[in-house]
Amino acid sequence: MDRMKILAVTDETVERLYPLATSGHFADVGLILSCGDLPYSYLEYIVTMLNVPLCYVPGNHDPEFNPKRENTRAEGCENLDGRVTRVCGLTIAGLGGSPRYHPNGVNQYSQSEMVIRAWSLAASLLWNRLRHGRGLDILITHSPPLGIHDEDTQAHRGLRAINWLIRWCKPRYHLHGHIHFFRRNLTPSVTTVGLTKIINVFPYQIIEIANDR
Numbered sequence: 001m002d003r004m005k006i007l008a009v010t011d012e013t014v015e016r017l018y019p020l021a022t023s024g025h026f027a028d029v030g031l032i033l034s035c036g037d038l039p040y041s042y043l044e045y046i047v048t049m050l051n052v053p054l055c056y057v058p059g060n061h062d063p064e065f066n067p068k069r070e071n072t073r074a075e076g077c078e079n080l081d082g083r084v085t086r087v088c089g090l091t092i093a094g095l096g097g098s099p100r101y102h103p104n105g106v107n108q109y110s111q112s113e114m115v116i117r118a119w120s121l122a123a124s125l126l127w128n129r130l131r132h133g134r135g136l137d138i139l140i141t142h143s144p145p146l147g148i149h150d151e152d153t154q155a156h157r158g159l160r161a162i163n164w165l166i167r168w169c170k171p172r173y174h175l176h177g178h179i180h181f182f183r184r185n186l187t188p189s190v191t192t193v194g195l196t197k198i199i200n201v202f203p204y205q206i207i208e209i210a211n212d213r
């Protein structure tokens with residue numbers, strides 16, 4: 001079984017990624033995953049320079065997706081919000097958005113609204129499993145699960161629906177953003193729950209994973 005490197009990014013543009021990308025530093029990266037709240041021009045630059053697939057979910061600071069409007073999607077990239085895909089030998093699902101903290105906030109949901117969105121994604125995952133006989137390799141979300149890597153504020157509290165998804169579909173990896181760990185030496189960015197390794201990728205991480213491509 002082959003192993004592949006994934007570049008995961010979220011929440012903050014990192015200036016040094018520009019020279020690293022042009023110098024071939026990420027030449028062995030086979031896939032890019034974004035957990036949201038990044039300018040789409042930034043994602044488009046990365047995918048152009050590395051020339052590998054890029055999948056993303058929107059964060060609470062990203063525009064509301066509209067297929068008829070420009071600048072509401074990252075060109076050349078795949079929006080996985082509420083969807084499942086098979087790419088680079090991996091099954092990947094995504095769920096964007098954050099807890100609702102503003103009445104008119106874009107890509108913001110109440111706990112119950114996110115549960116409904118998670119059920120819809122679970123139905124797609126079940127169909128994919130029945131059709132292809134494959135489990136979920138990676139779940140990408142913007143927000144963290146409730147009680148894992150989250151904070152006490154309404155805007156940064158974790159989502160209960162993500163805990164349920166992790167228990168139900170048991171992905172090998174769950175990648176999220178939204179939480180900025182400024183005290184990285186005091187707060188772990190990786191937590192294992194059952195069979196799932198949960199990673200806060202802020203601002204970026206290189207993850208190596210086995211695939212069956």
